[in-house]
Amino acid sequence: DVKVTQSSRYLVKRTGEKVFLECVQDMDHENMFWYRQDPGLGLRLIYFSYDVKMKEKGDIPEGYSVSREKKERFSLILESASTNQTSMYLCASTSDTYEQYFGPGTRLTVT
Amino acid sequence: SQQGEEDPQALSIQEGENATMNCSYKTSINNLQWYRQNSGRGLVHLILIRSNEREKHSGRLRVTLDTSKKSSSLLITASRAADTASYFCATAAYYGNNRLAFGKGNQVVVIP
Numbered sequence: 001d002v003k004v005t006q007s008s009r010y011l012v013k014r015t016g017e018k019v020f021l022e023c024v025q026d027m028d029h030e031n032m033f034w035y036r037q038d039p040g041l042g043l044r045l046i047y048f049s050y051d052v053k054m055k056e057k058g059d060i061p062e063g064y065s066v067s068r069e070k071k072e073r074f075s076l077i078l079e080s081a082s083t084n085q086t087s088m089y090l091c092a093s094t095s096d097t098y099e100q101y102f103g104p105g106t107r108l109t110v111t
Numbered sequence: 112s113q114q115g116e117e118d119p120q121a122l123s124i125q126e127g128e129n130a131t132m133n134c135s136y137k138t139s140i141n142n143l144q145w146y147r148q149n150s151g152r153g154l155v156h157l158i159l160i161r162s163n164e165r166e167k168h169s170g171r172l173r174v175t176l177d178t179s180k181k182s183s184s185l186l187i188t189a190s191r192a193a194d195t196a197s198y199f200c201a202t203a204a205y206y207g208n209n210r211l212a213f214g215k216g217n218q219v220v221v222i223p
Contacts, residue, residue: 004153031209042199042215043154050209058210090153098142098203100211102153 003027004103006091012109019078021106023091030095032074034058034066037088037105049074081110123220130187132217134200135180141205143176145185148197148216157185157198190221 007022023032033048035058045058047066055066063085067075074093078085086109092100124130134143142161146154160167160176160183167174173186187194197218201211 033210035213040215043213045210048210088151092154094209096209098209098211099144099156099159100146100154100201100209101156102146104153105151107151 004091004093004101006089006103006106008106009104010107010109012111013078013081014111015082017078017081017110019081019108019110021076021078021089021091021108023074023076023093023103024072025074025093025101026072027093027095027101028071029093029101030071031093032068033092033094033100034064034074034076035090035092036060037090043090046076081108083110086110120215121218121220123222124190126190126192126221126223128190130190130194130219130221132185132198132200132219134183134185134214136183136200136202136212137181139205140178140202142203143174143183144201144203144211145172145174145183146199146201146213148199150196154199187219190219192221192223195219195221 004025013019031050034046035043037043044060046064049055049068065077089106091103094100144159145157148154158169158174160174171188176183197216199216201213
């Protein structure tokens with residue numbers, strides 16, 4: 001079975017801090033995605049990557065950056081956390097089949 | 112980007128009843144998928160239907176796709192308390208690096 005893990009289930013950070021969210025998948029998938037999920041807004045794509053060192057902006061990239069140095073790992077970086085980045089962050093991966101496998105999510109609170 | 116929109120947003124039913132959710136989208140698609148999310152957890156893939164398919168079954172799930180109306184429905188038959196979750200539809204374009212556009216979700220509560 002595909003397994004996607006995220007570094008933290010819950011995270012509390014202060015405004016202005018640099019935040020790293022890590023995602024690791026164990027199925028050699030080429031494509032990885034970061035979403036944020038907010039009540040009433042559904043899932044919105046922040047960034048995705050279709051290969052090592054490759055990245056593309058999603059629908060809401062502002063305030064975020066990503067890093068993919070190894071195929072299995074995709075990191076989301078909040079350069080200077082703000083309260084409007086309080087959200088549930090979901091990582092997903094897929095091969096060429098379109099079906100996405102999700103991690104358990106990280107609930108980030110910025111105070 | 113295209114986006115699925117589910118209707119209705121919240122559904123409360125008795126155990127054993129059927130639950131139906133609908134999803135509409137705006138542009139041409141390669142496939143449409145349904146996902147389930149239990150409270151506070153990640154999404155789990157349920158079923159994928161391709162644009163050239165009209166109906167698909169998986170266990171107690173039945174999905175239909177009408178590309179002329181740009182809509183899909185998900186039917187859960189003989190619902191169980193464990194089916195209580197949010198359900199999302201997601202569409203994939205023909206050219207999109209495997210990107211999916213998700214709807215806002217449909218909350219289903221199955222009362223034992």
